[in-house]
Amino acid sequence: MGLGVLLLALAVLTCAKALLTAPPGSSLTLFANPPFISANGGVSVISAFCIEPAGMPCPDGTVMQCFTTLGRVDPQAETKDGVARFNLVSDSRSGMATVTCVSGGPAVAASVAPSPSPSTSPSASPGPVTGGTVTSGNGSASTTVVIGSSLPVQVVVVADPPRIDGPGGQTRVVATVYDASGNPVANVPVIFTVAVKSGACGIKEFFDSGSQPIFTDTNGQAADVMHTRRQSTDSQVLVTVTATVPNGKTGATDVTINAVPGPAPAC
Numbered sequence: 001m002g003l004g005v006l007l008l009a010l011a012v013l014t015c016a017k018a019l020l021t022a023p024p025g026s027s028l029t030l031f032a033n034p035p036f037i038s039a040n041g042g043v044s045v046i047s048a049f050c051i052e053p054a055g056m057p058c059p060d061g062t063v064m065q066c067f068t069t070l071g072r073v074d075p076q077a078e079t080k081d082g083v084a085r086f087n088l089v090s091d092s093r094s095g096m097a098t099v100t101c102v103s104g105g106p107a108v109a110a111s112v113a114p115s116p117s118p119s120t121s122p123s124a125s126p127g128p129v130t131g132g133t134v135t136s137g138n139g140s141a142s143t144t145v146v147i148g149s150s151l152p153v154q155v156v157v158v159a160d161p162p163r164i165d166g167p168g169g170q171t172r173v174v175a176t177v178y179d180a181s182g183n184p185v186a187n188v189p190v191i192f193t194v195a196v197k198s199g200a201c202g203i204k205e206f207f208d209s210g211s212q213p214i215f216t217d218t219n220g221q222a223a224d225v226m227h228t229r230r231q232s233t234d235s236q237v238l239v240t241v242t243a244t245v246p247n248g249k250t251g252a253t254d255v256t257i258n259a260v261p262g263p264a265p266a267c
Contacts, residue, residue: 019063020078022104025053028064028141030101032088036146036188036246039094044145046086048101050079057082062103070097070147090147094187097145104139146246148187150179155190155251157243159226163256166204166230171255173207175243177220184220189213191244192224197254199237204229205257228257 022028029049037044046066050058062079066086070093077084088099156176164171173192177185191213194205207224214222226241235258242252 020059020061022050022058022062022064022139023052024104024139025106026058026104026139027051027053028101028103028139030099030141030143032099032143032145034247035144036148036151037088037090038150039090039147040092042090042147044088046073046088046099046101046143046145048077048079048084048086048141050082050084050103058103064101064103066099066101068097068099070095071145073099088145094148095146096189097147098142099145100140100142102140106138146187146189148185150181150183150185152177152185152188152245152247152249153180154178155243155245155249157241157251157253159241159253159255162253164228165258166228166232166234168227169230169257170225170227172223172225173241173243173253174221174223175216175251177216177222177245177249184216184218186216186218186220188216188220188222188245190216190222192226193242193244194226194239195242197238197240199239199257200235201230201237203239205239226255230257232258234258 031047032044034044048064050062050064052058058079060080063076064079064084065076066073068088071088071090073088074086077086088097157173159171159173161171175190177188177190179185191211192207192209193211194203196203205226205228207226209224214224216222230237237257239255239257240252241255242250244250
């Protein structure tokens with residue numbers, strides 16, 4: 001009786017289908033659509049592109065596994081035409097979800113013997129590798145999705161003061177993010193950028209954040225400080241400060257630099 005059970009188990013294991021994973025050293029690239037979802041049942045589709053070390057898409061049926069730091073994600077999916085797709089679903093918690101997908105693992109380092117000394121006799125063209133250690137890809141990739149209480153639909157930007165002078169002038173820029181009902185939206189990353197609207201000499205303004213994301217507070221506000229490197233002798237310039245959130249909504253305001261027109265500088 002025991003022998004029969006053992007033979008049956010061996011038969012099941014023999015017939016079990018092994019998972020097809022990416023070759024070691026394959027490259028993965030993830031894209032999230034959309035990059036911002038609501039906190040209650042929002043869904044973002046994670047597309048994972050798999051490329052073999054040789055540069056070809058991974059075979060159909062290659063299994064990828066995904067993990068997330070927030071919400072829940074399909075544990076695994078198979079590629080078709082080199083792409084596997086996963087659903088990230090929010091679970092009422094807000095924050096930044098980091099989704100990581102893996103398949104195949106990193107390449108095994110391979111030592112390559114140094115090329116022999118060149119000879120005067122004709123020989124085949126050398127390959128692209130002439131020595132050292134060869135590695136390619138790590139079989140994993142990550143992307144982020146912002147999960148919030150509601151979707152932003154409006155961004156209002158205010159600069160205080162709206163006029164500054166160089167050198168060393170600065171203004172505090174506040175972006176307030178609202179949902180469709182006019183309520184402020186917390187925990188939304190906002191990126192501030194600046195562009196010249198009128199004037200000369202290009203951009204000489206910068207933000208304390210370095211244009212890295214700043215998350216809104218419970219009042220839906222994100223604040224940054226913009227500085228100018230322009231001199232007081234520079235001509236008047238009008239710049240536009242823009243605040244952008246992950247779903248593409250933007251807000252903008254204008255800031256005047258050197259309110260009193262001066263002579264045109266030599267840029």
